[in-house]
Amino acid sequence: MFRIRAVEEEISKRYANGKMRCPTHLSIGQESVPAAFSEIAKKNDFAVSSHRGHAHYMAKGGNLKSMLAEIYGKKTGCSKGKGGSMHLIGLSVNFMGTSAIVGNSIPIGVGLGLSAKIKKTNQVSFIFFGDGAIEEGVFYESINFAVVKKLPVVFICENNLYSVYSPLEVRQPKNRNISKMVKAIGPKVHSCDGNDVLKVYGILKKATNETRKGNGPYFLEFSTYRWLEHCGPNFDNNIGYRSVGEFLKWKKKEPIQKLVKKISSKSKNHLEKIRNQVKIEVKSSFNFAEKSPFPKQSDAYEGVYAKK
């Protein structure tokens, strides 16, 4: 969680320098789910994510230097500087990509689950998406297919209440409970406080073990909240689509403090060590990205995907 927070805060701090020229969707406030995931997924398990994918890429073991270089548009980036923040890929750790099109990576994640089942590889496919992706038709086709074929897929919805500036209540019928609705399609469904990393860990671990055993797909809904604007490095509570009161209420429930309150003072010392290590790693990774060369004009038609 420290590592994700530190990277996202540094992006936010440096963004105004104008060197990162792609849109960026930051995960500050949403660190619990990817952090728990990082302790559960195996290296050869698959994962895909969406426009807000930095944390998932890092949690799957994606190379931090390559991610930052990508955001800076550099040749050393994970998509060779041609994709930017929303097109992250790490084939060496089976992080199979992120997409700017809401819902677009869901069927890809299901296809990866199907491949694991056909080839009997014992891999699990994890699909990260937001509450907005539930409103895309492809979500229903994909999860139905995963249920019918009993695929080893974990659908992970990080419900942060908003799709850009629209809260759930103007997008979906009043009193709809997403988990209940999805349960009717047939996957096993669980939900919990998505800012409580230990709770998320428990639910995600069980779902992963069960789906790996061949017991079919899971849909997990984790409630959380993004602190910054939908896209970009700033706070935007002043523009009126959400209240300062709501923001402060969620800020009190933020993932890192929630964990710190629960642990012993010995563990707190350990956390301080982690925080310091992370600072050093983040600084050197930004230096790498800033110093890396841009792609050449002649690279324009080269394949964008990194090789294993």
Ligand SMILES: Cc1ncc(C[n+]2csc(CCOP(=O)(O)OP(=O)(O)O)c2C)c(N)n1
């Ligand atoms: C198919 C499609 N429709 C609309 C958009 C514009 N758009 C980009 S991000 C976003 C919000 C998605 O919300 P959610 O899935 O909840 O993710 P969050 O940003 O909250 O993490 C929208 C509507 C898009 N990129 N793709």
Ligand SMILES: [Mg+2]
């Ligand atoms: Mg959302």
